[in-house]
Amino acid sequence: MLGGWKGALGMMTEEEYVKVEALRKAGWTITQIADELGYHPATVSKWL
Secondary structure (H helix, E strand, O other): OOEOOOOOOOOOOOHHHHHHEEEEEEEOOOHHHHHOOOOHHHHHHHOO
C-alpha cells in the first residue's frame, strides 16, 4: 500500500459502498470517509 491507502486498484465491497453513502449522508467529508476506510479521497469521490 502506498501511503497507507488501498489506492485506485483496491476494489470497493458492497459493505464499504453502503458505509460511504451512510457517512456522506451523515455529513462526513470525502477526506474523513477516505481516512476511515483507508482509501484515497479521489477514489472515494469517484464512488459518490
